[in-house]
Amino acid sequence: MRRAFLAICLLTAGSVLAEAKLLHCFFFTPIEEATDADWKAFAKATDELPKKIPGMTGVTHGKLRRESAKRSHGVCMEFKDASALDAYAKHEAHDTWMKVYEKVRQAGTSTFDIVTE
Numbered sequence: 001m002r003r004a005f006l007a008i009c010l011l012t013a014g015s016v017l018a019e020a021k022l023l024h025c026f027f028f029t030p031i032e033e034a035t036d037a038d039w040k041a042f043a044k045a046t047d048e049l050p051k052k053i054p055g056m057t058g059v060t061h062g063k064l065r066r067e068s069a070k071r072s073h074g075v076c077m078e079f080k081d082a083s084a085l086d087a088y089a090k091h092e093a094h095d096t097w098m099k100v101y102e103k104v105r106q107a108g109t110s111t112f113d114i115v116t117e
Contacts, residue, residue: 028074028075028106030105034103045101046061054091061076073104085113
């Protein structure tokens with residue numbers, strides 16, 4: 001399951017991956033009751049994160065190509081380095097984004113970070 005999502009992240013990150021120093025990726029189980037409006041708000045909020053978070057260079061999100069029994073959606077965030085990822089977790093925009101994200105996902109994610117050279 002993790003390998004499938006890793007492959008998706010690497011394939012969809014495109015040219016941004018070549019510039020990235022760190023990918024923070026996670027996949028999650030959606031809430032069945034999430035509305036279309038909830039998903040649109042999630043997509044918009046996620047797409048806007050690189051404009052709000054210093055050191056975040058890009059983001060990719062969507063459905064997994066191969067869903068597992070539980071996880072079917074994922075996000076990969078690209079950062080210039082590990083310190084940018086650390087700052088993201090404490091940033092006010094992260095807190096705001098989490099409120100939108102929690103409307104589309106069940107608690108718990110599978111998370112991993114990839115360091116690129």
